[in-house]
Every structure is written in structure tokens, then in C-alpha cells.
Amino acid sequence: MLLTYNDINKDVVETPDVCIIGSGAGGAVMADVLSGAGLDVVVMEEGSYYTKERYSKYKPIESLKILYRDYGSTVIMGKATIILPLGRAIGGTTVVNSGTCFRTPEEVLEDWADTYGVVKASPKEMEPYFERVENTISVVTITPEGLGKNGLIFKRGADALGLSNGMLRHNMINCNGCGRCAFGCPHDAKQAVHLNFIPSAMKKGARFYANAKAERLVIDAGRVKQVRGSIVNERTGNRLYGMTVSPKLLVLSAGTIYTPYILQKNNIRLSPELGKNLTIHPAARITSFFDELIEGYKGIPQGNFVDAYASEGIMLEGIFVPPEIALPVIQAVGIEGKKRAHEYDNLAAFGVMVSDKNSSGTVRPGLDNSPFITYKLHPYDLKKLIKGIAVASEIFFAAGAKSVDPGVYGIKEFTSPSDIAQMFTRRLKANDFEMMAFHPLGTARMGELAGHSVVDSFGMARGLENLFISDGSIFPTSLGVNPQITIMSFSMRNAEYIVDNKKRFLT
Amino acid sequence: MKELKVFDQKLYVIAQAIADTIVPSGGAFQPGARDVDAALLFDNYLDQFGKLPLKLVKSALYMLQYVPLLTRLRSFTAMGPQQRLRYLEGWENSRFATKRNLFLMLKMLILMPFYSDDAITQAMKYRPACLRPDDCPYCESMGQEQTK
Numbered sequence: 162m163l164l165t166y167n168d169i170n171k172d173v174v175e176t177p178d179v180c181i182i183g184s185g186a187g188g189a190v191m192a193d194v195l196s197g198a199g200l201d202v203v204v205m206e207e208g209s210y211y212t213k214e215r216y217s218k219y220k221p222i223e224s225l226k227i228l229y230r231d232y233g234s235t236v237i238m239g240k241a242t243i244i245l246p247l248g249r250a251i252g253g254t255t256v257v258n259s260g261t262c263f264r265t266p267e268e269v270l271e272d273w274a275d276t277y278g279v280v281k282a283s284p285k286e287m288e289p290y291f292e293r294v295e296n297t298i299s300v301v302t303i304t305p306e307g308l309g310k311n312g313l314i315f316k317r318g319a320d321a322l323g324l325s326n327g328m329l330r331h332n333m334i335n336c337n338g339c340g341r342c343a344f345g346c347p348h349d350a351k352q353a354v355h356l357n358f359i360p361s362a363m364k365k366g367a368r369f370y371a372n373a374k375a376e377r378l379v380i381d382a383g384r385v386k387q388v389r390g391s392i393v394n395e396r397t398g399n400r401l402y403g404m405t406v407s408p409k410l411l412v413l414s415a416g417t418i419y420t421p422y423i424l425q426k427n428n429i430r431l432s433p434e435l436g437k438n439l440t441i442h443p444a445a446r447i448t449s450f451f452d453e454l455i456e457g458y459k460g461i462p463q464g465n466f467v468d469a470y471a472s473e474g475i476m477l478e479g480i481f482v483p484p485e486i487a488l489p490v491i492q493a494v495g496i497e498g499k500k501r502a503h504e505y506d507n508l509a510a511f512g513v514m515v516s517d518k519n520s521s522g523t524v525r526p527g528l529d530n531s532p533f534i535t536y537k538l539h540p541y542d543l544k545k546l547i548k549g550i551a552v553a554s555e556i557f558f559a560a561g562a563k564s565v566d567p568g569v570y571g572i573k574e575f576t577s578p579s580d581i582a583q584m585f586t587r588r589l590k591a592n593d594f595e596m597m598a599f600h601p602l603g604t605a606r607m608g609e610l611a612g613h614s615v616v617d618s619f620g621m622a623r624g625l626e627n628l629f630i631s632d633g634s635i636f637p638t639s640l641g642v643n644p645q646i647t648i649m650s651f652s653m654r655n656a657e658y659i660v661d662n663k664k665r666f667l668t
Numbered sequence: 669m670k671e672l673k674v675f676d677q678k679l680y681v682i683a684q685a686i687a688d689t690i691v692p693s694g695g696a697f698q699p700g701a702r703d704v705d706a707a708l709l710f711d712n713y714l715d716q717f718g719k720l721p722l723k724l725v726k727s728a729l730y731m732l733q734y735v736p737l738l739t740r741l742r743s744f745t746a747m748g749p750q751q752r753l754r755y756l757e758g759w760e761n762s763r764f765a766t767k768r769n770l771f772l773m774l775k776m777l778i779l780m781p782f783y784s785d786d787a788i789t790q791a792m793k794y795r796p797a798c799l800r801p802d803d804c805p806y807c808e809s810m811g812q813e814q815t816k
Contacts, residue, residue: 222784231718339796485781485784494756494775500695
């Protein structure tokens with residue numbers, strides 16, 4: 162059962178076995194496994210429920226309003242201002258992500274075991290969970306025909322330079338290549354969790370409430386006794402009815418930013434580490450103009466990658482957005498700006514992401530009833546970003562670009578490969594870059610080292626007997642790759658742990 | 669006819685002057701900000717903005733309008749077109765990141781609805797399309813050309 166604010170006309174009172182806050186990659190999988198074990202599950206999701214019929218009618222900028230928090234522009238403050246798009250809908254960020262699927266790199270799992278004492282999460286132990294998740298969300302490897310020219314010319318450039326590259330894996334069935342992954346797939350080709358795990362959980366009896374905002378956690382005798390919240394109007398966000406859930410067990414799956422924020426707002430300090438250790442996988446977008454026609458909006462925007470420098474923490478992955486998102490950031494105004502905008506069909510773009518193992522940030526309650534996020538990019542990670550942008554620029558020139566915009570303050574564009582040397586001769590600072598971030602992790606990190614972790618190896622909160630956390634916040638370090646498979650697989654594993662120990666957690 | 673939702677008339681006039689400078693009529697494609705009332709599109713796009721970010725947007729508009737009183741002895745709206753252009757280019761290329769970011773925020777919020785407007789996409793001859801246009805219910809439902 163899925164109820165939205167339209168279906169509700171009085172205060173809601175629920176007394177399930179388990180209440181899950183958040184219906185994204187973590188919450189949806191948790192709901193499916195727990196309801197499959199016969200547990201009574203209620204899911205509270207602040208965002209709305211959208212189907213392809215609804216969001217395919219919206220233009221991309223309207224999708225930013227309805228499917229994202231803060232119009233897709235949640236701000237991270239620090240020496241550099243970084244934009245962090247966060248999904249808000251039934252299905253969470255899986256509805257608006259690029260659909261890229263990576264398993265957790267083996268060296269990352271080994272590092273979590275060695276450095277943070279995470280148990281029973283070795284590559285071999287996680288393998289069955291990866292497989293089950295990938296089967297459920299239909300993960301396939303993209304074929305070159307699905308790329309579109311934006312991806313193909315980047316591949317052409319990488320091949321010319323002899324750089325290792327390949328096709329990404331996506332959760333999708335029969336993709337038409339409309340280029341709209343980040344605005345809700347109009348075909349339901351992208352297999353976001355509202356198309357698999359959530360319907361499966363509902364069949365098993367789980368009840369999903371859209372437009373249900375969790376606000377207050379009532380604690381009594383070391384246990385979460387009640388969740389209080391509101392059913393809100395989809396458009397205005399105004400409270401319509403109250404919602405009170407009294408579960409035996411609470412699972413927080415509100416994401417890396419909102420999970421610690423909800424706890425902090427309720428003065429629940431599980432550990433001094435709560436809200437700290439934020440990693441964001443900083444990213445930059447490099448654009449390039451070609452004489453040839455690109456029409457980058459045709460094809461899968463993030464279909465291929467260059468991993469030649471993955472061992473250094475640098476991944477290059479495809480990116481392309483519609484004109485209303487791409488053109489405003491072109492560095493020019495007036496008639497010159499319009500001239501560049503009119504060359505949109507000749508524009509190519511690719512993204513650089515760096516694993517931020519040395520940098521970190523913090524989430525804390527801010528003004529305006531929203532979290533205040535800060536982040537400091539370490540000089541070592543900045544060097545990786547500089548190198549990644551330089552490599553992407555070289556690839557574009559090798560593919561035949563006439564100019565490259567590296568998205569760096571003070572550099573209008575490169576017109577030849579020799580210009581790229583500026584990236585290394587200038588004293589570039591973090592705030593010289595137009596940075597974005599897509600993969601926040603780490604603010605409630607797991608581990609077995611008391612005092613250094615917020616939850617144990619299975620997501621059980623330290624200090625509260627009946628609270629689990631199951632989303633990206635539990636991962637101790639940056640993955641260096643897109644995290645949805647990792648989040649879903651750990652959620653499945655942790656849900657099974659709860660089921661295996663239900664006498665302990667649910668009595 | 670759409671109405672102003674978040675700006676008063678004074679802010680609307682400032683927004684209009686800024687939008688008109690960022691995307692004037694003429695050039696590579698004819699319509700500009702004034703032709704589609706980009707200031708009104710900008711205003712309407714902000715209708716679900718949070719209180720704090722909305723304050724920031726309004727403050728940034730006032731800053732762009734009145735800061736030149738200190739250096740050029742006239743407000744932004746009192747400048748001529750070329751002077752306005754040079755002034756905005758100064759914000760876009762400022763060595764101060766905060767100044768650049770404020771301008772980028774305004775530019776994005778003005779241009780996103782502008783480039784989303786049907787009159788502009790038609791003038792730019794942009795029509796979203798996919799790799800399998802003959803079998804695409806989305807393209808069909810959006811009334812888009814099946815091929816570009």
C-alpha cells in the first residue's frame with residue numbers, strides 16, 4: 162500500500178514492528194527484506210510519489226523542483242561552494258541518479274575491515290548481496306549503441322591516447338536514450354527502486370507513506386519509542402495532518418545528510434563522530450566545442466568511463482544535461498553568451514570525480530530548518546581534481562575538439578593541448594573550480610571501534626537499542642565510485658541481520 | 669498573463685535589467701530576455717524556494733543594483749547597455765569567489781527558465797530527441813519531432 166497526502170484525511174497513527182524513515186536505496190531494500198520476513202513495516206518518505214506518467218510531462222527545470230531537495234542545489238559551504246543534488250521522492254535519489262552501478266571496490270571493503278574493524282563484509286561475503294541486488298534492479302552493461310555521440314567521441318579520444326576506458330553498467334531495461342536520467346526516466350527504463358524493491362515490499366504488506374515528514378524522535382529508557390511527524394502538502398510543504406508511529410524498531414534511511422540532521426535536531430548524540438567524516442566524491446564538469454555535430458542529449462548521458470587513473474582516485478564518467486541546465490554555466494554574457502549557447506548541438510561534456518580520502522566535511526543543524534553542510538577539500542585531493550581535468554581536456558583534444566572549457570576561474574578556455582599546462586603552472590585554489598558532488602557518505606560511519614563509529618558493522622546505533630541506520634551515511638570512507646549498489650547491498654545484508662536476530666531487536 | 673509571485677515591482681525592474689543584459693535580443697538567435705519576460709519567468713520559478721535562499725537571491729539583486737553607486741556613482745538600472753555588460757562581466761570574472769558565485773547563482777536562476785521557454789528552444793531550433801525516435805512514447809507525448 163502506498164498513500165500520499167491526497168489519500169489521507171485525518172491524523173495517522175501506526176504501531177508497526179519496524180518504521181523506516183526514507184524510501185531510497187537504503188530504505189526500500191530494508192523494507193522489502195523485513196516485510197518478506199513477515200514483519201509489519203511502515204515507511205515514511207518526505208517526498209512525493211511520481212510515476213513516469215507524471216514526471217515525463219515536466220520539463221527538466223520543473224523536475225528539479227519536484228524530485229529534488231532545494232531545487233537540486235543543496236549547498237555545501239567551505240573554501241569552495243559546492244552544489245550537492247539530493248533526490249526527494251518515493252525511491253529517493255535512485256529516481257534521479259544516472260543509473261550507474263559499481264560494486265564496492267574490493268580494496269575499499271578490505272580497508273574498512275583493516276582500519277575500522279568492520280566485520281563480515283569481505284568481498285566474498287558481500288558477493289551474494291551484490292548479485293541479488295543487481296538481479297533485482299536489472300543491471301546490464303551498456304552497449305556502444307546506447308552511448309550517443311557525446312560518449313562516443315570521448316571514447317574516441319581516450320582510445321587515441323591509449324587510455325583504459327569502458328562501458329558502464331546501469332540498472333535499466335530497454336533504454337531509448339532520451340538523456341533524461343537525472344529528471345526521472347520517462348520510460349521507466351531506469352530501474353529505480355520504486356519499480357522493484359518498493360512494489361515487492363508493498364506486495365508483502367509494507368505500507369509506504371509519501372509526503373510524510375519525520376520530525377521528532379521520542380526516546381524513553383534508551384529506546385526510540387515514537388516517531389512524530391506530519392503529512393505535508395506536496396506543493397507547499399505545509400502540514401496537513403499529524404503522523405505518529407510507535408515501532409519496535411526504527412531504521413533511519415534518510416541519507417547521508419538528513420540522517421545525522423534528524424538525530425542532531427532531536428539531540429540524539431550517538432557518538433562524537435555523528436555528522437562528521439562527510440565525503441562527497443567531488444566532481445567537475447569539462448565542456449568542449451567541436452566542429453562536428455554532437456547532439457549530446459541523444460543517448461545515455463553517463464554511459465562510459467575512463468579508469469586509466471582510477472588507482473590514483475580519479476574516475477572520468479560521462480555527463481550531459483539539457484540546454485536549460487548546461488547553458489547557464491557557460492562563461493559568457495550578452496551577445497557572446499548567446500553565440501556560445503547557440504552552439505549547443507556542437508557541445509560535448511564529461512565529468513571528473515575524485516575519491517576524497519583525505520578531505521572531509523560536517524553536517525550540523527542550520528538555520529531555516531535545514532542542515533548546514535561544510536566541507537574542506539584537502540590539497541592532495543585538489544591535485545587529483547586538477548589532474549583529472551587536465552586528462553579530460555587532453556582526451557577532448559585527441560577527439561578533435563576546437564576548444565575546451567575546464568570550468569576553472571581565470572581560464573576562459575583551452576584552444577590547443579599546449580594550453581592545458583596552465584592547470585599545473587597556476588596556483589589554483591579550491592574555490593577556483595566549479596564543483597559539484599553527487600555521492601555523500603560517511604556521517605554515521607560503521608565499525609567496531611567504539612568512539613570512532615556511530616553504528617556497528619551491521620548499522621546498529623551505539624547507545625540506542627532499537628535504532629538502525631541504513632544508507633550512505635554508514636560507509637567509513639569514499640568509495641571512489643557511484644554508491645547505489647553498495648547502499649542497497651549493505652541494506653540487504655543488514656536487514657537480514659535484523660531478521661536473524663529479531664528476538665533481540667523486536668520484542 | 670502570469671503575475672509576480674515573489675518579487676515586488678522594484679525587484680522585478682532590477683531583475684529585468686540584469687536578464688536583459690545577460691541575454692539581450694538579437695545575436696545568434698533573435699529573442700532575448702525582454703521578449704519572453706525572463707524576469708517574470710525568474711520570479712515564477714522561485715515560487716517554491718525556501719525563505720533563506722529567497723532572501724539570498726533578493727539580497728544579491730539589490731547588491732548588483734546598488735554596489736555600483738559606490739564605484740560608478742549610478743545604480744545598475746541607471747547605466748547604459750554597454751556599461752551594464754562590462755559591469756556584469758566584472759562580477760562573472762571577479763577574483764573574489766563570493767562575488768562570482770552570487771552572480772553565477774543569479775545567472776543560473778535567470779537562464780534556466782529562459783532556456784526552458786518554448787519560444788527560446790524554438791528559436792534555437794532545439795528539440796529534445798532520443799536514440800530510438802521511431803519507438804519513443806516520451807518524444808510522442810511531448811509532441812516533439814521524432815527526429816532532429
